[in-house]
Amino acid sequence: MEQNAHNEHVHYDAEASKIGMWLFIFTELLLFGGLFIVYSVYRFMNQEAFHLAAEELNTTIGAINTVLLLVSSMTIAVSTTTLQLKKKGLTLFLLGITVIIGVVFLVNKYFEWGAKIEHGIWPGSEHLKTAFSQGEILFFGLYYVMTGLHALHIIIGLIIILFAAHRVYKGTVNENRAALLENAGLYWHLVDLIWIFLFPLFYLIH
Amino acid sequence: MSNEKHHIVPYRVYALVLVALLALTFASIGIVSIELGKYTVAAALIFATIKSFLVLTYFMHLKYDKPYIKAMVAFVFAIFFVVIVITFLDYLYRT
Numbered sequence: 001m002e003q004n005a006h007n008e009h010v011h012y013d014a015e016a017s018k019i020g021m022w023l024f025i026f027t028e029l030l031l032f033g034g035l036f037i038v039y040s041v042y043r044f045m046n047q048e049a050f051h052l053a054a055e056e057l058n059t060t061i062g063a064i065n066t067v068l069l070l071v072s073s074m075t076i077a078v079s080t081t082t083l084q085l086k087k088k089g090l091t092l093f094l095l096g097i098t099v100i101i102g103v104v105f106l107v108n109k110y111f112e113w114g115a116k117i118e119h120g121i122w123p124g125s126e127h128l129k130t131a132f133s134q135g136e137i138l139f140f141g142l143y144y145v146m147t148g149l150h151a152l153h154i155i156i157g158l159i160i161i162l163f164a165a166h167r168v169y170k171g172t173v174n175e176n177r178a179a180l181l182e183n184a185g186l187y188w189h190l191v192d193l194i195w196i197f198l199f200p201l202f203y204l205i206h
Numbered sequence: 207m208s209n210e211k212h213h214i215v216p217y218r219v220y221a222l223v224l225v226a227l228l229a230l231t232f233a234s235i236g237i238v239s240i241e242l243g244k245y246t247v248a249a250a251l252i253f254a255t256i257k258s259f260l261v262l263t264y265f266m267h268l269k270y271d272k273p274y275i276k277a278m279v280a281f282v283f284a285i286f287f288v289v290i291v292i293t294f295l296d297y298l299y300r301t
Binding site for chain 1: 214215216217220221223224227228231234235238246247250251253254257258261262264265266267271275278279282283286289290293294297
C-alpha cells in the first residue's frame, strides 16, 4: 500500500483544524460584532429615522433570503453526515444544492440593491443627501456596508464549498479526512448566523 | 490511523432543527407585525438569539464537541455581550 505509506507523511489533525477554524470564526464575530455595536448606538440615537428608513426595505425579500440561508445551512450540515456514512454521491448532491441556494441568495440581493439604487438610494447619492435626514443616511450606509460585507462572505463561502466539493469528488476529503468539509460547513453556518441577526435588525423594524 | 470516529448526527436531528428555525423565523415576522411598542426589538432579538443558539448547538456541532471548545465559544460571546453593555452604559448616562 504505497498510497497509504505516502499519506502517513501528510500531516492531518482534525481537532487542530477545528480549533483553527473556530479561532478564525471568532475574529469574524468580532468584525461583525463591531458593526452591530455601531448599528445599535446609531439606532439608539436616531430611533425615528431608523424606523422610517427601514420602511423602505422589502421584508418579503429579506424573509425569502432568511429561509434560503437556513435551508442551505441544513443541506451542508447533512452533507457532513452523508460523508461519514460514505455516501459520496449524496454528499456532492447536497453541496451542489447548497451552492445553488447561495447563488439564488446573491441574485435576490442583486435585485434588492438594484431596486434601491433605481430609487436613487446609495451611499453618497444626491437623492439620499437631499431628501433624507442624517439618521436615515446612517441607516442606509450601515445597510449597504453590513449586507455588502455579508454578501462578500457568501461569495467566499461558495468558493470554499466548491473547493471542498472538488476534494470530496477526488476522494482526498473522505470519511477519515473530513476536516475540510466540516470547516467549510462551519464557515457557511457563520454566514447564516450573521444573517439571523441582520434580518430582524434591518428588515423587521416597523 | 486512529479509529476514533466523530459522532454521526442523524438526518432527523438536522430536519427538526430546520423546522424549528423556520418556525422561529415566521414567528418573529408575526410578532413584529403586532404593535408591541418598544418591546418589538427585544422580541425580535430574543427570537434571533434562540435561532443562533440552535445553529451553534446543532449545525455547528457544539453539542458534540469537547467542553473546551464550548467554553471558548461561550467566552467570546460573553466578551461581546460585556462590550455592548459597557457601550450602552456610556451612552445612556451621557448628559
